[in-house]
Amino acid sequence: MTPDHHTLVIGAGFSGIGMAIRLDEAGLRDYRIVEAGAEAGGTWYWNTYPGIGVDIPSFSYQFSFEQSADWTRTYAPGAELKAYAEHCVAKYDIGDRIRFSTTVHGAEFDDDAHMWRVATDAGEVTARYLVNAAGVLNEPNLPDIDGVDGFAGATVHTARWDHSLDLHGKRVAIIGTGASAVQVIPEIAPIVEHLTVFQRTPIWCFPKFDVPLPRAARLAMRLPGGKTMQRLLSQAYVEVTFPLSAQYSTVFPLARHAEVTGRAYLRQQVRDPRVRDALTPRYAVGCKRPGFHNGYLATFNRDNVTLVTEPIDKITGSGVVTADGTSHDVDVLILATGFKVMDIDSETFALTGSNGVGLADFWNQNRMQAYEGVSVPGFPNFFCVCGPYGYVGSSFFALIEAQTRHIVRCLRRADHEGATRVEVRPEANDRYFAEMMRKRHRQIFWQDSCSLANSYYFDRNGDVPLRPATTFEAYWRSRSFPLDDYAFTS
Numbered sequence: 001m002t003p004d005h006h007t008l009v010i011g012a013g014f015s016g017i018g019m020a021i022r023l024d025e026a027g028l029r030d031y032r033i034v035e036a037g038a039e040a041g042g043t044w045y046w047n048t049y050p051g052i053g054v055d056i057p058s059f060s061y062q063f064s065f066e067q068s069a070d071w072t073r074t075y076a077p078g079a080e081l082k083a084y085a086e087h088c089v090a091k092y093d094i095g096d097r098i099r100f101s102t103t104v105h106g107a108e109f110d111d112d113a114h115m116w117r118v119a120t121d122a123g124e125v126t127a128r129y130l131v132n133a134a135g136v137l138n139e140p141n142l143p144d145i146d147g148v149d150g151f152a153g154a155t156v157h158t159a160r161w162d163h164s165l166d167l168h169g170k171r172v173a174i175i176g177t178g179a180s181a182v183q184v185i186p187e188i189a190p191i192v193e194h195l196t197v198f199q200r201t202p203i204w205c206f207p208k209f210d211v212p213l214p215r216a217a218r219l220a221m222r223l224p225g226g227k228t229m230q231r232l233l234s235q236a237y238v239e240v241t242f243p244l245s246a247q248y249s250t251v252f253p254l255a256r257h258a259e260v261t262g263r264a265y266l267r268q269q270v271r272d273p274r275v276r277d278a279l280t281p282r283y284a285v286g287c288k289r290p291g292f293h294n295g296y297l298a299t300f301n302r303d304n305v306t307l308v309t310e311p312i313d314k315i316t317g318s319g320v321v322t323a324d325g326t327s328h329d330v331d332v333l334i335l336a337t338g339f340k341v342m343d344i345d346s347e348t349f350a351l352t353g354s355n356g357v358g359l360a361d362f363w364n365q366n367r368m369q370a371y372e373g374v375s376v377p378g379f380p381n382f383f384c385v386c387g388p389y390g391y392v393g394s395s396f397f398a399l400i401e402a403q404t405r406h407i408v409r410c411l412r413r414a415d416h417e418g419a420t421r422v423e424v425r426p427e428a429n430d431r432y433f434a435e436m437m438r439k440r441h442r443q444i445f446w447q448d449s450c451s452l453a454n455s456y457y458f459d460r461n462g463d464v465p466l467r468p469a470t471t472f473e474a475y476w477r478s479r480s481f482p483l484d485d486y487a488f489t490s
Helices: 014-025 078-091 179-188 215-220 226-247 254-269 273-278 297-301 359-366 396-417 426-442 448-452 471-480
Strands: 005-010 031-034 104-110 115-120 123-132 154-157 171-175 194-198 305-308 312-315 319-322 327-329 332-335 350-352 382-384 421-424 486-489
Touching: 005 014, 005 115, 014 031, 014 078, 014 396, 031 123, 171 179, 171 319, 179 194, 179 297, 194 319, 215 226, 226 254, 226 471, 254 297, 297 305, 350 359, 382 396, 396 421, 396 471, 396 486, 421 426
Parallel strands: 005 031, 005 123, 104 350, 123 382, 154 332, 171 194, 171 332, 194 305
Antiparallel strands: 104 115, 115 123, 312 319, 319 327, 421 486
8 A cells, every 4th residue: 555645744843844854855755744733833833922932042043054144132032933934934845745733643553554544633644654743842731730620710821822811910820930931920020910929949040141133243144154153152052051061960060150150140130038048949950941031030029929939739719729728819820831841641642653552651661762862663664853862952953953864864765775664673772772871870960959850851760861962972973873773674
């Protein structure tokens, strides 16, 4: 049986867009993208909450081959990133191969036909190869709090913001103090009657050099080599602030210096010593994702903002009740509780591989793992862009470019040999996983204080499926991994 398409890509965020561009470059043009949203953009389509923006410099948060000269700020706001996604779709002419508003419910590998049968709400689609480009910031993490569904007022998650919701003069509660909350809280505090912030774990927050790009800088991006120079400087900054400091913490103990900076920034920004102490993390910088904002900490100086660190007991129809019995009555409940990032059972769709084995079952039995962060044994013709042990912590675009290069190398080899089944060899996967375990001791996550971080980097097995490597190493491996680590059969 001939499948409908050579390749089916799930997701039209930057991972899916990058995959499509790479497939076209390789001459593998028989592909389709299915996207649950009505437009391209992924994270930047779904997340539109007040104050949203990227938290690494704009010059790094873009494809290396499609560098924009239109950024208005050093850190692009969400609307500009959405526009950049639409620009890439239009320039590389991939829009007519995207099925929008199409949700994937499940995918099953047909062992006899060597293809994937993908169930969507628009019917079944078959493809020889399946690429999961849905990313990790796609499924909102709803808090497991008694009564959360019974709140009588308006409830909104930051990842599904309701722009018809008017917060002016309202009593608002926000649950969570992660990266989304750091951006939302300073935006809404001036317009609400009162804002109550429920914090489980404080976040390290640092100043953000987020300024409008002056005319001279914008002109420089249009000069020969201008964008390249800005990107090189930006990449160096990004590499030092996470891949080197977090993945090589035993060699580059930069986190200790960052902690000094973070504490000094707290003293500068927060007047009340009790509030300042409550906002001070007890874990090392890097154990969980830090925040970067110039107004977040100072917001807690406002008379209409209250920080609550007492654990939440339940939510009632009128508000939030904490463990000490205090009832906080509010009109609006904002859930800034992030995404299901390392949750094995939170697959965006049910995936069943060869011989009827589910991906969640495989990971539950064997721990989360994927060869080079891309392929899983027992799941032929299936590739991940954001698989476990692929991401090093720098720009997601570096990950996308490396992983799509890896995938296309496999597909071109298969087509060249006339193969219809491509599967990573178990011994190659075992070798890679053993390497990840051997190198992870140098990561910052294994400091004792990281156990206090409540970080989504940790999965249920206590592993941190981030690649202990630099961006350059991941780039080099995507170009040089042995293709013989895969079995190509017909």
